[in-house]
Amino acid sequence: MSTTILSFQNRVVIETLHNEGRYEGRSLRYIANYLGFSKTTIFNELHRLNSEYQAGLAQTDFERKVSQRGAEVFAH
Numbered sequence: 001m002s003t004t005i006l007s008f009q010n011r012v013v014i015e016t017l018h019n020e021g022r023y024e025g026r027s028l029r030y031i032a033n034y035l036g037f038s039k040t041t042i043f044n045e046l047h048r049l050n051s052e053y054q055a056g057l058a059q060t061d062f063e064r065k066v067s068q069r070g071a072e073v074f075a076h
Contacts, residue, residue: 004041006062011055014045018053 006014013035017026028046032039048058 004037006037006041006045008055008059010035010037011045011058014042015053015055015058018046 014031017031017034019025026034028039028042032042035042045058046053048061051057
C-alpha cells in the first residue's frame with residue numbers, strides 16, 4: 001500500500017471543486033479524475049478535518065502529523 005501525498009495546490013483544487021456548484025459541488029470521481037488520484041484519496045482528504053474542508057487547515061494538519069511522526073521515529 002502506498003501513501004499519496006497531496007500538495008497544498010492539490011488541496012486548494014479539492015476545496016474549490018468540492019465547494020463549486022449550487023449544492024454539493026463536484027463529485028469525488030470528478031475531483032479524483034481531474035487531479036489524477038483515486039476516489040479513496042479524495043474521500044480521505046475531505047474527511048481529514050472534523051469540520052468543513054479548508055485547504056489551509058488540511059495542510060497544517062498534514063504538516064503537524066508529519067512532524068510528529070518524525071519525532072516518534074527519532075525517539076525510538
